[in-house]
Amino acid sequence: MDTQQNTALLRALAEIPGPLPARGVIHIEIPHTTHFTVVGNHLAQHPDLSCTAVGLAVRIQSLPQGTRVGIKALAARCKEGEKRIAAALRELETHGYLQRARDRRPNGKFITRTVFCNQPTALLRPHPAAPSPEPEPEPEPMPTPPAPPAPPAQEDPVPPPLPLVPPPTAPKPPRKPLPQPSELTPELQHAATTFLSDLPRHTPQFTLSENDIHRLAPAVAAWLERAAHPDTIRRTLTDDLPNPLNHPASLLKYRLTELLPPPPPGTHDLTTLDALTHRPRITVTPFQTCDDCDRAFRSPTPGHCRDCRETRAHHEHRTDDMPTAA
Known part of the structure; x- marks a missing residue:
């Protein structure tokens, strides 16, 4: 079977006119006579559509009139899940x-x-x-008495046709800038850089370059400044990832910008809240950097994070239990 396929392939290549390219794809074009759909290159090579959206557009274009093309109906026909199909349909609707x-x-x-x-x-x-059709000669009419002139017809103004779709060159809304802390202190900068460098240990897909870490560190610092716990930030940034994850830095930039938590209440807001609720004012504990693992944690004084304190206590306990030499 392989020999027949190879022979047919060599024969088809030999029938292609002109020299074959030294690299790149070689097209063997066999004309379709039945069961085919014409697809324009403006769709097949669209620069802003994903391959999933292009493939879904070809599938929809090949379906007969009246076929249901909702998310669940397409998910039953395709291997992609409902989330990817919904995203592809939004792309096609945008363009x-x-x-x-x-x-x-x-x-x-x-x-x-x-x-x-x-x-x-x-x-x-x-x-x-x-x-306009060519007028045909008509027989000469019989003379009739002149009719009174009809009042001029008032034509309703025809509004100009509205475009059914936005033009491809329509301006896109500007993207939100990366969040920035009110003051990028050396402690915040160090904690944010350490957080991003430590991400591959929890999620290997987020192995970032040095430039990406330097660019995204102020945004992580803004989250830390808003009293977000590092474990909470990590879960928010790494949960429910697309498969495959082709651009981890872009995904981090999007989630750091769009999912930014609100800032904690300031001193004036807390004073007003205390006056309304008759509760004592809450003091916000500052961030510290662990002396052992460089992890950011909240504490009124520098020192070690909870995990490092437990590890040290465990080692000290084992040392105390060891028998001493006689």
């Missing part, structure tokens, strides 16, 4: 390939129609006017 239109039925109820357009940019082009 105009997928649209949802509300239509009113004769009974007064509204339904939502899902429309897929294989060339969204073509909807924005003006349609050419249809050529």
Whole structure:
């Protein structure tokens, strides 16, 4: 079977006109006669669509009219899960390939129609006017008495057509900047850098470059400044990861920006809250850096974190239990 396939492949390569490229892909084009779908290169090579969105668009374009293309219906047809399918559908809707239109039925109820357009940019082009038919010669009419002139018809102004999809060059909303602490102290800088350097020990996918750590450290410092515990930050940044994770630094930048917790209440806010609730004011304990593992922890005085204190106590206990030489 392998010999037949190799022979057929060599014969097909020999029939390609011109010299074959020294590198890169070689196309063997066999014309389709049945069961095929025409896909434009504007979709197949779209610079801003993911491969999942392009593949899903090809699948939808090949389905017959009336086929359900909701998230659950597509998940039943495809190997991708509902989350990836939902994200791909949002991409296609953003770039105009997928649209949802509300239509009113004769009974007064509204339904939502899902429309897929294989060339969204073509909807924005003006349609050419249809050529007027050549007038045919008519028989000469019999003379009739002149009719009174009809009042001029008042034509309603036709509004210009609205574009059905946003143009591909529509400006995108500016991205939020990375959060910054109110004051990037050396202690905060050191704690944030240590946190990012320690991430691969818990989640190997987050092995970052030195430039990425330097760029993301102020954002982690802003979280630490807002009294976020390092374990909480780690879980928030590393839970529910996409598979595969191609750009870990970009994912960290997005989550550090979009999931930033609110700042803790200030002294004035706490004083007002104490006055309203008649409770004693809470003192915010500052961050310290562990002398052994460099981990950030809250304590009024420098020293060691809880884990290092327990480890030291365990070693001291074992040392005390060891028998002394006679």
